[in-house]
Amino acid sequence: MNDMNPDSYVTPDGRTIGGKVLEMRNITLRFGGVVAIKNITFDIREGEIRAIIGPNGAGKSSMLNVINGFYHPQEGEIYFHGEKRKPMKPYQIAKQGIARTFQNIALFKGMSTLDNIMTGRFNHMKTNFFLQMLWKGPAEKEEAENREIVEKVIDFLEIQAIRKTPVGALPYGLQKRVELGRALAAQPRLLLLDEPMAGMNVEEKEDMSRFILDVNDEFGTTIALIEHDMGVVMDISDRVVVMDYGKKIGDGTPDEVRNNQAVIDAYLGVDHG
Amino acid sequence: MFYREAGDYKKSYAEDSQTFPLKLDRYAYYALLLVAFLVVPFVINDYWAAAVLIPFLIWSIAALGLNILTGYCGQVSLGTGGFMAVGAYASYKLMTSFPELNILIIVLLSGVITAGVGVIFGLPSLRIKGFYLAVATLAAQFFLIWLFNKVPWFYNYSASGQITSPKREMFGFEVTGPSASAEAKYLFILVLVVGLAWVARNLTRGRIGRSWMAIRDMDIAAEIIGVNPLKTKLVAFAVSSFYIGIAGALFFSVYLGAVEVGEAFGILKSFLVLFMIIIGGLGSILGSFIGAAFLVIMPVMLKNIMVGYFGWPIDLAAQTELVIIGFLIMLTLILEPHGVAQLWRFIKQKLRLWPFPH
Numbered sequence: 001m002n003d004m005n006p007d008s009y010v011t012p013d014g015r016t017i018g019g020k021v022l023e024m025r026n027i028t029l030r031f032g033g034v035v036a037i038k039n040i041t042f043d044i045r046e047g048e049i050r051a052i053i054g055p056n057g058a059g060k061s062s063m064l065n066v067i068n069g070f071y072h073p074q075e076g077e078i079y080f081h082g083e084k085r086k087p088m089k090p091y092q093i094a095k096q097g098i099a100r101t102f103q104n105i106a107l108f109k110g111m112s113t114l115d116n117i118m119t120g121r122f123n124h125m126k127t128n129f130f131l132q133m134l135w136k137g138p139a140e141k142e143e144a145e146n147r148e149i150v151e152k153v154i155d156f157l158e159i160q161a162i163r164k165t166p167v168g169a170l171p172y173g174l175q176k177r178v179e180l181g182r183a184l185a186a187q188p189r190l191l192l193l194d195e196p197m198a199g200m201n202v203e204e205k206e207d208m209s210r211f212i213l214d215v216n217d218e219f220g221t222t223i224a225l226i227e228h229d230m231g232v233v234m235d236i237s238d239r240v241v242v243m244d245y246g247k248k249i250g251d252g253t254p255d256e257v258r259n260n261q262a263v264i265d266a267y268l269g270v271d272h273g
Numbered sequence: 274m275f276y277r278e279a280g281d282y283k284k285s286y287a288e289d290s291q292t293f294p295l296k297l298d299r300y301a302y303y304a305l306l307l308v309a310f311l312v313v314p315f316v317i318n319d320y321w322a323a324a325v326l327i328p329f330l331i332w333s334i335a336a337l338g339l340n341i342l343t344g345y346c347g348q349v350s351l352g353t354g355g356f357m358a359v360g361a362y363a364s365y366k367l368m369t370s371f372p373e374l375n376i377l378i379i380v381l382l383s384g385v386i387t388a389g390v391g392v393i394f395g396l397p398s399l400r401i402k403g404f405y406l407a408v409a410t411l412a413a414q415f416f417l418i419w420l421f422n423k424v425p426w427f428y429n430y431s432a433s434g435q436i437t438s439p440k441r442e443m444f445g446f447e448v449t450g451p452s453a454s455a456e457a458k459y460l461f462i463l464v465l466v467v468g469l470a471w472v473a474r475n476l477t478r479g480r481i482g483r484s485w486m487a488i489r490d491m492d493i494a495a496e497i498i499g500v501n502p503l504k505t506k507l508v509a510f511a512v513s514s515f516y517i518g519i520a521g522a523l524f525f526s527v528y529l530g531a532v533e534v535g536e537a538f539g540i541l542k543s544f545l546v547l548f549m550i551i552i553g554g555l556g557s558i559l560g561s562f563i564g565a566a567f568l569v570i571m572p573v574m575l576k577n578i579m580v581g582y583f584g585w586p587i588d589l590a591a592q593t594e595l596v597i598i599g600f601l602i603m604l605t606l607i608l609e610p611h612g613v614a615q616l617w618r619f620i621k622q623k624l625r626l627w628p629f630p631h
Contacts, residue, residue: 068497090497091497091499091500091501094496094497099498102493102494106491106493106494107494108490108491108494109491110489110490110556111487115486119483119484119486119500122483122487125479127479127480129481129508132476132479132481133476134475139475139480143286143287143480144285147290148286182498
């Protein structure tokens with residue numbers, strides 16, 4: 001599996017994974033003298049669930065921030081759908097079809113669940129300022145069309161009952177779900193999830209795992225996720241990148257990674273005795 | 274018992290997202306509009322127009338403007354007075370330079386000019402946030418007032434440094450100048466208020482409003498959704514300044530008639546509008562009106578009670594009034610930070626279930 005040459009592969013559960021959606025080549029990211037990411041190369045393929053794991057401070061979140069443009073790496077190249085990506089602002093990258101959720105929930109607290117998810121449709125709504133001013137006509141029509149897509153997301157995530165509740169008043173697990181909904185509403189080509197299950201109990205984790213698998217299955221969305229719960233990661237992901245101290249120490253299927261000596265050392269420590 | 278959704282079925286998403294989802298609310302709103310347009314003009318007198326109705330309508334426009342910027346987009350501004358002055362001086366220069374121009378066009382153009390000035394002073398908002406942005410807009414306030422005081426071109430080199438509004442007509446009725454009737458002034462402003470409130474509601478309910486609120490609530494998340502922060506903030510500054518500029522133009526040309534800039538548009542006016550939206554409710558169209566009504570009507574009411582009813586001396590009444598208003602602002606901030614509009618939402622929620630609370 002470490003061989004990156006074939007254009008597609010078939011997962012054990014029979015899904016065919018396509019070509020490279022995103023390719024990171026020799027990425028190095030420094031903050032002053034601190035090297036957060038050291039010369040990392042990996043790819044994410046069409047339709048797969050790709051996990052990035054590693055101990056705390058390994059540079060996983062920095063990697064997501066590089067992908068969606070909050071950080072700009074000093075060295076290396078990023079290819080999105082085969083094209084080399086110029087340095088871009090996060091909102092420009094969003095327009096290319098990359099959506100994400102955050103480790104600490106980043107919802108719009110003053111808005112309802114519906115409005116939060118509707119905001120996810122921002123890039124798909126085109127009516128200009130003056131049509132918005134008049135509302136009647138194109139703006140209202142566009143709003144209704146996008147509302148329909150949002151309602152599908154709401155149905156999918158089973159959050160119909162909290163449609164009009166301000167998100168600040170929701171429990172943690174539901175907030176995570178709304179945030180996933182907001183990212184889904186954008187109909188991204190690549191969905192980045194930063195610790196989607198952090199702080200959840202077992203039941204909530206099971207629900208969230210189900211949603212992630214269903215998103216991948218029903219919409220064919222390519223997903224890259226960071227997660228600490230090894231059980232979950234090994235169960236749901238197709239391929240795993242392992243990072244430690246900013247370096248890539250493993251890359252492959254869950255089974256390959258599980259048996260990788262460097263990975264075991266990083267997680268369990270090395271016997272110095 | 275009667276105030277609820279039951280039986281009021283929504284058949285489309287457009288119906289579901291209308292401004293007044295409840296029938297009763299809708300009818301109350303239409304009734305209010307009817308009274309404002311068809312009843313009030315026949316009973317209005319000069320005292321009511323000058324003391325209550327016209328200032329209320331003009332301050333409502335200013336409060337709407339500031340609420341778009343501060344309540345919806347989360348950018349605190351203390352430059353409201355300065356931007357109102359821009360609107361006032363723009364309308365003065367336009368009226369004196371183009372005597373043929375219709376007053377409505379002049380007022381709208383003054384808003385456009387103020388929007389331009391607002392965008393320039395909104396540029397720092399990309400780099401600075403919250404308290405620091407407030408200080409930057411405070412600088413705008415003082416700079417603009419200074420500018421209109423120091424550059425004689427703005428007041429057409431008049432000896433007193435004041436600007437005076439010439440006579441202008443709308444459909445043959447005078448709306449500015451000393452001999453304009455209360456009814457004409459009132460209706461002229463009312464049409465603008467209704468139109469501007471409608472536009473504000475439309476802008477805040479859709480894509481643009483959501484992008485403002487997204488920037489307000491979590492700018493990083495807004496950015497990864499595709500919202501361009503600078504553009505969004507500048508649009509908010511432009512729209513907000515447009516409203517405030519119109520309020521300033523009306524305040525000068527229709528209401529006061531003659532203006533000395535430091536007195537009419539000083540820093541106190543910036544705070545007044547800020548208090549209006551805090552008391553009324555940040556991020557609420559209704560809140561802007563409630564806040565404006567509160568801070569316009571309450572001083573008049575208090576003065577009438579204290580001077581007229583208790584027979585207190587005027588200076589004592591004026592001081593007590595300040596104390597009471599200050600106290601109310603503190604009380605709102607502590608008890609209900611989302612203002613009277615939130616209180617109103619809460620009451621409506623209770624009413625829906627009344628008389629059985631479960």
